[in-house]
Amino acid sequence: DLHSFPTRRSSDLLSYSIMLSASDKMKDEFKNAIIDSKVSRQAWDLPKVIDNLKQNNNIKDIVVIHLGSNYKINKEKFKGYLLSLESKKIFLINCVIPDPWEEQVNTTIKEISEEMENVEMIDWYAVAKNRKELFYKDATHPNAEGVKEYINLLKTELTKHLKKGQ
Numbered sequence: 001d002l003h004s005f006p007t008r009r010s011s012d013l014l015s016y017s018i019m020l021s022a023s024d025k026m027k028d029e030f031k032n033a034i035i036d037s038k039v040s041r042q043a044w045d046l047p048k049v050i051d052n053l054k055q056n057n058n059i060k061d062i063v064v065i066h067l068g069s070n071y072k073i074n075k076e077k078f079k080g081y082l083l084s085l086e087s088k089k090i091f092l093i094n095c096v097i098p099d100p101w102e103e104q105v106n107t108t109i110k111e112i113s114e115e116m117e118n119v120e121m122i123d124w125y126a127v128a129k130n131r132k133e134l135f136y137k138d139a140t141h142p143n144a145e146g147v148k149e150y151i152n153l154l155k156t157e158l159t160k161h162l163k164k165g166q
Helices: 017-029 043-055 075-083 102-115 124-128 144-164
Strands: 002-004 011-015 034-037 062-066 089-093 119-122
Touching: 043 075, 062 144, 075 102, 089 102, 089 144, 102 119, 119 144, 124 144
Parallel strands: 011 034, 011 062, 062 089, 089 119
Antiparallel strands: 002 011, 002 034, 002 062
Protein backbone atom coordinates (compact mmCIF):
# COMPACT_ATOMS: atom_id res chain seq x y z
CA ASP A 1 0.00 0.00 0.00
CA LEU A 2 1.13 3.50 -0.62
CA HIS A 3 0.19 6.23 1.79
CA SER A 4 0.96 9.90 1.83
CA PHE A 5 0.93 11.54 5.21
CA PRO A 6 0.45 15.20 5.71
CA THR A 7 1.14 16.25 9.19
CA ARG A 8 3.05 19.48 8.98
CA ARG A 9 4.16 18.11 5.64
CA SER A 10 1.98 16.19 3.27
CA SER A 11 2.31 12.50 2.74
CA ASP A 12 1.14 9.57 0.63
CA LEU A 13 0.41 6.06 1.79
CA LEU A 14 0.66 3.26 -0.73
CA SER A 15 -0.30 -0.23 0.24
CA TYR A 16 -1.98 -3.51 -0.46
CA SER A 17 -4.81 -4.91 1.66
CA ILE A 18 -3.02 -4.67 5.02
CA MET A 19 -3.28 -0.92 5.03
CA LEU A 20 -6.73 -1.22 3.49
CA SER A 21 -7.96 -2.86 6.68
CA ALA A 22 -6.65 0.15 8.61
CA SER A 23 -7.57 2.86 6.11
CA ASP A 24 -10.68 4.22 7.86
CA LYS A 25 -8.81 4.65 11.14
CA MET A 26 -5.82 6.05 9.25
CA LYS A 27 -8.01 8.66 7.55
CA ASP A 28 -9.17 9.76 11.01
CA GLU A 29 -5.60 9.97 12.28
CA PHE A 30 -3.87 11.40 9.20
CA LYS A 31 -6.53 13.75 7.88
CA ASN A 32 -4.69 15.05 4.81
CA ALA A 33 -3.15 11.74 3.81
CA ILE A 34 -3.82 10.22 0.44
CA ILE A 35 -4.28 6.50 1.01
CA ASP A 36 -4.08 4.20 -1.99
CA SER A 37 -4.68 0.61 -0.85
CA LYS A 38 -5.78 -2.39 -2.87
CA VAL A 39 -6.27 -6.09 -2.24
CA SER A 40 -3.47 -8.32 -3.62
CA ARG A 41 -1.26 -5.43 -4.76
CA GLN A 42 2.24 -6.56 -5.71
CA ALA A 43 5.55 -4.69 -5.47
CA TRP A 44 5.72 -4.57 -9.27
CA ASP A 45 2.48 -2.53 -9.29
CA LEU A 46 4.31 0.40 -7.65
CA PRO A 47 5.27 2.26 -10.87
CA LYS A 48 1.62 2.37 -12.02
CA VAL A 49 0.46 3.64 -8.64
CA ILE A 50 3.17 6.32 -8.52
CA ASP A 51 2.42 7.42 -12.09
CA ASN A 52 -1.28 7.67 -11.31
CA LEU A 53 -0.62 9.79 -8.22
CA LYS A 54 1.77 12.01 -10.18
CA GLN A 55 -0.76 12.50 -12.99
CA ASN A 56 -3.30 13.66 -10.42
CA ASN A 57 -0.67 15.83 -8.73
CA ASN A 58 -1.10 13.82 -5.53
CA ILE A 59 2.46 12.90 -4.56
CA LYS A 60 3.25 14.45 -1.20
CA ASP A 61 6.54 15.14 0.61
CA ILE A 62 6.37 11.95 2.67
CA VAL A 63 5.51 8.63 1.05
CA VAL A 64 4.82 5.53 3.15
CA ILE A 65 4.84 2.21 1.29
CA HIS A 66 3.76 -1.15 2.67
CA LEU A 67 4.24 -3.82 0.02
CA GLY A 68 5.65 -7.33 0.08
CA SER A 69 3.07 -9.36 1.93
CA ASN A 70 1.82 -10.90 -1.30
CA TYR A 71 5.17 -11.99 -2.74
CA LYS A 72 8.91 -11.38 -2.88
CA ILE A 73 10.39 -8.00 -3.79
CA ASN A 74 13.02 -7.77 -6.51
CA LYS A 75 15.50 -5.43 -4.84
CA GLU A 76 17.02 -3.78 -7.91
CA LYS A 77 13.69 -3.25 -9.66
CA PHE A 78 12.11 -1.89 -6.47
CA LYS A 79 15.00 0.52 -5.95
CA GLY A 80 14.49 1.64 -9.55
CA TYR A 81 10.81 2.33 -8.83
CA LEU A 82 11.78 4.37 -5.76
CA LEU A 83 14.17 6.53 -7.80
CA SER A 84 11.12 8.25 -9.29
CA LEU A 85 10.45 9.50 -5.74
CA GLU A 86 14.01 10.62 -5.01
CA SER A 87 12.90 14.13 -3.97
CA LYS A 88 10.51 12.65 -1.37
CA LYS A 89 11.06 11.11 2.04
CA ILE A 90 10.08 7.44 1.75
CA PHE A 91 9.17 5.08 4.58
CA LEU A 92 9.02 1.37 3.76
CA ILE A 93 7.06 -0.79 6.20
CA ASN A 94 8.30 -4.34 6.57
CA CYS A 95 5.86 -7.21 6.94
CA VAL A 96 4.56 -9.93 9.20
CA ILE A 97 3.25 -12.86 7.17
CA PRO A 98 3.14 -16.64 7.59
CA ASP A 99 4.69 -17.12 4.14
CA PRO A 100 8.17 -18.30 3.12
CA TRP A 101 9.08 -14.95 1.52
CA GLU A 102 8.70 -12.94 4.76
CA GLU A 103 12.44 -12.99 5.48
CA GLN A 104 13.38 -12.10 1.88
CA VAL A 105 10.97 -9.15 1.82
CA ASN A 106 12.08 -7.81 5.20
CA THR A 107 15.78 -8.21 4.37
CA THR A 108 15.25 -6.42 1.05
CA ILE A 109 13.39 -3.55 2.71
CA LYS A 110 16.12 -3.21 5.34
CA GLU A 111 18.88 -3.20 2.71
CA ILE A 112 17.09 -0.62 0.55
CA SER A 113 16.60 1.64 3.57
CA GLU A 114 20.33 1.39 4.32
CA GLU A 115 21.37 2.02 0.71
CA MET A 116 19.07 4.91 -0.25
CA GLU A 117 19.50 8.19 1.58
CA ASN A 118 15.84 9.24 1.37
CA VAL A 119 14.44 5.87 2.55
CA GLU A 120 13.79 4.66 6.10
CA MET A 121 12.27 1.41 7.34
CA ILE A 122 9.33 1.25 9.72
CA ASP A 123 9.71 -2.00 11.65
CA TRP A 124 6.21 -3.50 11.87
CA TYR A 125 7.85 -6.92 12.19
CA ALA A 126 9.52 -5.97 15.48
CA VAL A 127 6.21 -4.76 16.89
CA ALA A 128 3.88 -7.47 15.66
CA LYS A 129 5.74 -10.75 15.03
CA ASN A 130 4.57 -13.54 17.36
CA ARG A 131 1.67 -11.41 18.61
CA LYS A 132 -1.23 -13.45 17.27
CA GLU A 133 -3.70 -11.28 19.17
CA LEU A 134 -3.01 -8.46 16.67
CA PHE A 135 -4.12 -10.41 13.60
CA TYR A 136 -7.09 -12.13 12.06
CA LYS A 137 -6.78 -15.89 11.52
CA ASP A 138 -4.78 -15.32 8.32
CA ALA A 139 -1.89 -14.04 10.50
CA THR A 140 -1.34 -11.22 8.00
CA HIS A 141 -4.11 -8.65 8.26
CA PRO A 142 -4.35 -6.71 11.53
CA ASN A 143 -7.58 -6.89 13.52
CA ALA A 144 -8.91 -3.87 15.48
CA GLU A 145 -6.19 -4.16 18.12
CA GLY A 146 -3.56 -4.66 15.43
CA VAL A 147 -4.78 -1.60 13.53
CA LYS A 148 -4.29 0.49 16.68
CA GLU A 149 -0.73 -0.81 17.03
CA TYR A 150 -0.05 -0.25 13.33
CA ILE A 151 -1.30 3.35 13.42
CA ASN A 152 0.58 4.09 16.64
CA LEU A 153 3.77 2.79 15.03
CA LEU A 154 3.27 5.00 11.99
CA LYS A 155 2.52 8.04 14.15
CA THR A 156 5.61 7.43 16.28
CA GLU A 157 7.96 6.98 13.32
CA LEU A 158 6.57 9.88 11.30
CA THR A 159 6.65 12.18 14.34
CA LYS A 160 10.33 11.29 14.92
CA HIS A 161 11.06 12.24 11.33
CA LEU A 162 9.18 15.53 11.55
CA LYS A 163 10.89 16.45 14.82
CA LYS A 164 14.26 15.95 13.14
CA GLY A 165 13.13 18.58 10.65
CA GLN A 166 14.10 16.48 7.69
